Amino acid sequence: MINLSAKKRQFLSVFLLVFGLVWIGVGTQLPGGTSSKGIPAPQEGFKAPDFTLSTPEGDSYTLSELEGRPILINLWASWCGPCRQEMPAMQKLYEEYEDDGFIVLAVNTTQQDNYEAAVGFANELGLTFPILMDIDGYVSDLYQLRATPTSFFVDTEGIIQEVVLGGPMAEALLVTQVENLLKEGN
Amino acid sequence: MLPFLNVFGLALPMAPFIILLGIWFGLTLTEKHAHRHKLNPDVLYNLAFTALIAGVLGARLSYVIQFPDAFISDPSSLISINFGLFDPIGGMVVGLLAAIIYGQRKELPFWATLDAFTPLFAILMVAIPLANLASGFAYGSESELPWAIDLWSANRHPAQVYEALGAIGILWFLWPTKIHAKRISGAIFLQFVILSGFARLFFEVFRGDSLITVYNLRTAQIIAWLILVIGIWGYSQITNKRIEKK
Numbered sequence: 001m002i003n004l005s006a007k008k009r010q011f012l013s014v015f016l017l018v019f020g021l022v023w024i025g026v027g028t029q030l031p032g033g034t035s036s037k038g039i040p041a042p043q044e045g046f047k048a049p050d051f052t053l054s055t056p057e058g059d060s061y062t063l064s065e066l067e068g069r070p071i072l073i074n075l076w077a078s079w080c081g082p083c084r085q086e087m088p089a090m091q092k093l094y095e096e097y098e099d100d101g102f103i104v105l106a107v108n109t110t111q112q113d114n115y116e117a118a119v120g121f122a123n124e125l126g127l128t129f130p131i132l133m134d135i136d137g138y139v140s141d142l143y144q145l146r147a148t149p150t151s152f153f154v155d156t157e158g159i160i161q162e163v164v165l166g167g168p169m170a171e172a173l174l175v176t177q178v179e180n181l182l183k184e185g186n
Numbered sequence: 187m188l189p190f191l192n193v194f195g196l197a198l199p200m201a202p203f204i205i206l207l208g209i210w211f212g213l214t215l216t217e218k219h220a221h222r223h224k225l226n227p228d229v230l231y232n233l234a235f236t237a238l239i240a241g242v243l244g245a246r247l248s249y250v251i252q253f254p255d256a257f258i259s260d261p262s263s264l265i266s267i268n269f270g271l272f273d274p275i276g277g278m279v280v281g282l283l284a285a286i287i288y289g290q291r292k293e294l295p296f297w298a299t300l301d302a303f304t305p306l307f308a309i310l311m312v313a314i315p316l317a318n319l320a321s322g323f324a325y326g327s328e329s330e331l332p333w334a335i336d337l338w339s340a341n342r343h344p345a346q347v348y349e350a351l352g353a354i355g356i357l358w359f360l361w362p363t364k365i366h367a368k369r370i371s372g373a374i375f376l377q378f379v380i381l382s383g384f385a386r387l388f389f390e391v392f393r394g395d396s397l398i399t400v401y402n403l404r405t406a407q408i409i410a411w412l413i414l415v416i417g418i419w420g421y422s423q424i425t426n427k428r429i430e431k432k
Binding site: 006009020021023024027028029030039041043045046146165169170171172173177 | 425
């Protein structure tokens, strides 16, 4: 902390303000505007990394082909308690907003799960949204999976708007996030 | 970039951990040096704690007010620990209001209290860019400089490191043991505001995620310049008052 004379203080104040204005001008000439929307990364504000996976029935889904629709990507495993707890709320949400274009991509982290157990889990809970099998762990790696479940709310432009680590997600969180995605898409 | 630290099989999110560490260290420093401002450290601690609790409750309340229907259909979500169900801006407003009310009830002197809390604010200004470095947020623009870091598929300015170093410089400059006994009340806080505003304005040009407004201007720089103006104006006001008193 410094104590300056009134004259020096005035000079310093004017210098800071003028330099600040000049520096703002410099900033307009340098690159660096918001670019995260073009960078694929599993982070809020970034483009959701693209992938193609298949359901146990053999239907193939490519994320980039779903652009224009609000998407919930949920990475889960059949042995995971919180995944089991949040799935019914996700199913309810899917049924409620399916007509608005909303889709859930439930990516089973098969490399750390059992294929048959995962399929049994989905059948037992009566899930009607696509269950995608990440057999070799490619999507888990791509989305840097650190906690199961992890959910990514992706807007109509393919940008991740929210990442939820762990679970179970509260129903209110699911509803508000999807409504926000739908609002942004209109 | 280190978004998670694996501790005994648990994935510890680094960014909130660094911020919490910053709050703890900043509060400890504030309490330790409260006597320099002739303030009771316990009262300062309670003020911070009240603001924190009110902030958390306010953040949830604000979220509920914005999306009441979601909570009517699932009232149990009211007590959910999901971070996504908090409104940070609402939380900050309520936390600030709680701090002001508590401060008035305890008759805390306004400027001296802000001075006492400046170490906490200054440490948070160090912790935030470090948290951003851990999570990869607030990244720099592309650069070929030898100290550029590989982040988001490109070599970039380590903008978070620049900001952290600037904040460490400010913290060092305003370190509690350096304050003058005959200082003007409020001078420490306002110097912090001026220096932090200037640092933000300066380092913003190295960012790769700036929000751009008209004429290619960076919004954060405009806001930082306005904060600089307010800080300088405030500082001149308190120093002029002192001259008038003399």
